[in-house]
Amino acid sequence: MSENNQLRDVFDAIADPTRRQLIRLLAGAEEIPLHELTAKFQMGRTAVSKHLTILKEAGLVTDRKVGRETRFRLNASPLREVQDWVVFYSNFWSTNLSRLNRLLEEEEE
Amino acid sequence: MSENNQLRDVFDAIADPTRRQLIRLLAGAEEIPLHELTAKFQMGRTAVSKHLTILKEAGLVTDRKVGRETRFRLNASPLREVQDWVVFYSNFWSTNLSRLNRLLEEEEE
């Protein structure tokens, strides 16, 4: 259905707190260029760029060049796999959520 | 509220496919001893034990000694953090799920 050309495991991609922060930042705007993202972190541009590459490999981010800057955009849909995975186990931490889980499963179909 | 003594990031703990497989196995039974878990994998006992240690550090697993064997048990509740995290982004991959998300948020309180 959607893009399954991800070379990188989504669970692996979201394991790093810096990358989750990047996702959070990208969720707050249409597009953000690398230098602007870099400004939000203590680390250098190269490191941030590497994290974005990993997110790209997982299909969580797309990029396009505009002038001299590279702008990044969030594509959250691969996170659905995480959602599907975790919802299964929500039965195990609370029983009164099981009604909601059934709702979710219905909606998935 | 619940145990927050986790030395290890939950997202990090579930990043490895072997560890997700361990969680899956432990979800299917009350308790499973190490040697029995090891039998399900190709790798050796030491490796499986290390993975279980990581899961333990994330609070996802508890263990108890019974005779000469160490039995492991799933504690899924730290996965709630993952659920909370991913639910936020479900707005970004589908708009007709937002009703369900509101349901989830209500239930969380």
Added chain:
DNA sequence: TTGACAGGACACCGTTTGGTGTCTTATCAT
């Protein structure tokens, strides 16, 4: 009581990870 089994504790190893710095190229503004 002897042997087999379960598993903790190490030491070890190759690869990956997460960062750095530097060099170069392309682009924009003056």
Added chain:
DNA sequence: ATGATAAGACACCAAACGGTGTCCTGTCAA
């Protein structure tokens, strides 16, 4: 035309990861 900015492409590095094998101890069964 010149200088500053954006970022790709590397080389490099220490530390963590994901495995291995070995040794030792405790426990169960014959």
